[in-house]
Amino acid sequence: MAVVAVADVTAGPGVGLLPLVSLGPAFAGLAGSWRRTAAIGAVAMALCCSLGLYDGLFENRRGYTALAAVAGVTVAGVAAAVVRGRQERELASVRTIAEVAQRVLLRPVPRSAGHLRAAVSYTSAVAEARIGGDLYEVVPVPGGVRVIIGDVQGKGLEAVETAATVLGAFREAAHDEPRLTGVGARVERAVQRTLEGEGDGEKFVTALLAEITEAGGVVFLNYGHAPAMLVRPSHHVVFPEPPQHTPPLGLVWGASDCPEPYSVDFGPGDQLLLYTDGVSEARNAHGAFYPLGERTGLLADPDPQHALDALREDVVAYVGGPLHDDAAMLLLRCRQSADDVPERLANASAPPV
The missing domain is CATH 1.20.58 (Methane Monooxygenase Hydroxylase; Chain G, domain 1)
Structure with a gap:
């Protein structure tokens, strides 16, 4: 004017x-x-x-x-x-x-869970959304920690509803079931009921369940999900593969389709990164996949959350723009010494798998 x-x-x-x-x-x-x-x-x-x-x-x-x-x-x-x-x-x-609904569905993981230190990162592909079809949870149990990470097929509210079903079943079963296979069976039944109620026989959820015990090992149960990345203190990287590949949750119809548990050593100083395909299948402008196994140097920060944030920023920079799929990452670190383990867990025995 x-x-x-x-x-x-x-x-x-x-x-x-x-x-x-x-x-x-x-x-x-x-x-x-x-x-x-x-x-x-x-x-x-x-x-x-x-x-x-x-x-x-x-x-x-x-x-x-x-x-x-x-x-x-x-x-x-x-x-x-x-x-x-x-x-x-x-x-x-x-x-x-x-x-509020997002905080209830994807609760903040504890920074310290038993003998582990934990950090999480979640990036939704939907603008201004904090959650989508990816899911994760960390549940401390006597003698160790049980975790899950998964990816629901599809996006939007339907994917969020299915993710809520998986997380609700896992949180309950993780405390009740003495074996990890029992936890997986409970989650599978919950997903089957939900998908049958929707009348959609083509939806599924890839998921990786893990139980890290204080005895020095980690047991996996893989439902068609990407393998975890295990980083040793020497920076040696391992991607533990299941003995045989099995269908995702929602596509398991018989005993022959159920996954077999497999285990690896997990001791002081080791790091375990669980992730969804939004990370492993992220592509740059030339169509090349993100080289996750070559980025272990970003996890050297003493603070697990800072290390995971650096990895997330590197994924976004590699893509050169917004991610095209939800990307969830869960980082678990085994404490360097037994002195860091809370006393109430130090005398607990590892649960059967």
Whole structure:
């Protein structure tokens, strides 16, 4: 409005710049509150009157036409600001409810779980969403820790609902079942019931279940998921593969389809990274997959969360833009010494697998 006023005084009444004063309340209605828009509209009306009197435009219709234009734009701007404010309040309420639901579904993992230190990273492929079809959980149990990471086929609310089913079944079974295979069976039954109720026989969930015991080992149960990455203190990298590949959750129909547990050593200083295909299948501009096994140097930070954040930033930088799929990562570190293990767990015996 100041620029229009200066230009109008400089150019004179013959140019007809006075109606452009209405740009002030017009832009205010797009960005400000209705009160701010009304205030700027009042200033615009006063400025229009002043310039109209200075230019002598009220001797004819030009001055009244410009004044009517400013008044009309001000009223429209106030109405737009009121509608936009109502929509913003409704959106804020929906986001608050969504954030609460997201925190319930994907709860923060404990930074210290038994003899382990843990960190998690989640990046949703859906804009402004914190969760999608990927899932993870860490459950401390007597003698160790049980974890799960998985990837639901598809995206959107249906994928989130299926992820909630898997996590709910795992959280309950992890405390009740003495064997990891029993946990997997409980989760599989829950997924089968959910998918049968939806009448969709083509949906599935890839998942990797693991039990890390204080005895110095980790046992896996793999339902068609990418293998974990095991990093030794010497920076030697291992991707433990299952003895035989089995279908994902939701596609297991008989005893022959159930996965066999397999184990590896996991001692002080070792790191275990569980991830979804949003990480392993991330591609750069040339179509090359992300070289996860070559990025173990990023996990050298003493703080597991800082190390995982660095790895996540490297994945995003490698892709060169937003990720095309949900990406979840769960990092577990075995403490360097037994002195770091809480006393209440030091005397616990490892559960059977």
